Amino acid sequence: MHKINEIDGFEYVTFPSLENHENLFHCFTTRKGGVSSGNFCSMNLGMGSGDEEENVKTNYRIMAERLNINLDDIVETDQTHTKNIKYVTEEYKGYAMMDPLYTDVDGLYTDKRNIALMTFHADCTPLFFFDPVKNVVGMAHAGWKGTLNNIAGEMVDAFVRDFSSNPGDIIAAIGPSLGQCCFEVDKDVADMFLEYDEKYTDFMIVKGEKYHFNLWEINKYLMVKHGMKTSNIELSGLCTKCNNNMFFSHRGQKGKRGLMCGIIMLK
Known part of the structure; x- marks a missing residue:
């Protein structure tokens, strides 16, 4: 399930299961509502994507204004398709649109208020996590490599280890990204998945010489395997490639695309 929201042309996705908590903010942006043009039209949030830097900065400001969040509260990932996640506090704020104070981090989590955890996406799966009992949030970028290496399980385990969370209390949402319809790989990558867990055959369809995996269901399976309900x-x-009018898609646009973001924050 999902909900499409619109404020003055700025569109974003939310999840009913996460909207029911007054102390929580979350969203997944779309490509609508910004000032960029061409392949980056229009809400491109990717610095270094090839778009004009001033356009991206303007898009950040529009996003922050529409969502009523402070740019200085944003803490961003440094994504390199790892399973690495990091606990962040106030000292990491204030680096939006700049290099963060760490490298090779594809997931962030915190128990501090007013820290907007942000990940970047253009087909890769956004994972939102919230423990309403311990008041902990997490945000992860799960590309196929991150999914294969179980970044979802890493996040659940971090909640348990650092905050004594009960996995059964954690709520998660799996956001817009490549669906099984459009995530196809060759045999070498398929073999990597099946070597990790034979159960993944349940989430695979073979079409000719291509293998289609359901990354949404694999991430869900991994969360449940780590104790979630x-x-x-x-x-x-929502498949990003099938809905390229609403979302940027790396595969759909042959790499010439902008970036969207997932955000989660304790209020």
Whole structure:
């Protein structure tokens, strides 16, 4: 399930299961509502994507204004398709649109208020995590490599280790990204998935010489494997490539695309 929201032309996605908590903010941006043009039209949030830097900065300001968040509260990942996650506090704020104080981090989590955790996406799966009992949030970028290496499980384990979370209390949402319809790989990558867990055959369809994996269901499976309840995991069901008018898609646009972001924050 998902909900499409619109404020003055700025569109973003939210999840009913996460909207029911007054102390929580979350969203996944779309490509609508910014000032960029061409392949980056229009809400491109990717610095270094090839777009004009001033356009990206303007898009950040528009996003922050529409969502009523402070740019200085944003803490961003440094994504390199790892399973690395990092606990962040106030000292990491204030580096939006700049290099963060760390490298090779594809997931962030915190128990501090007013820290907007941000990950970047253009087909790769955004994972939102919230423990309403311990008041902890997490945001992860799960590309196929991050999914294969179980960044979802890393986040659940971090909540348990650092905050004594009960996995059964954690709520998660799996955001817009490549669906099984459009995530196709060759046999070498398929073999990597099947070597990790034979169960992944349940999430695979073979079409000719290509293998289609359902990364949404694999991430859900991994969350449940680490103790989460199936009923606490919500899927958007939105494929970024199939909905290229709403989302940037690396595969759909052959690499010439902007970036969207996932945000989660304790208020």
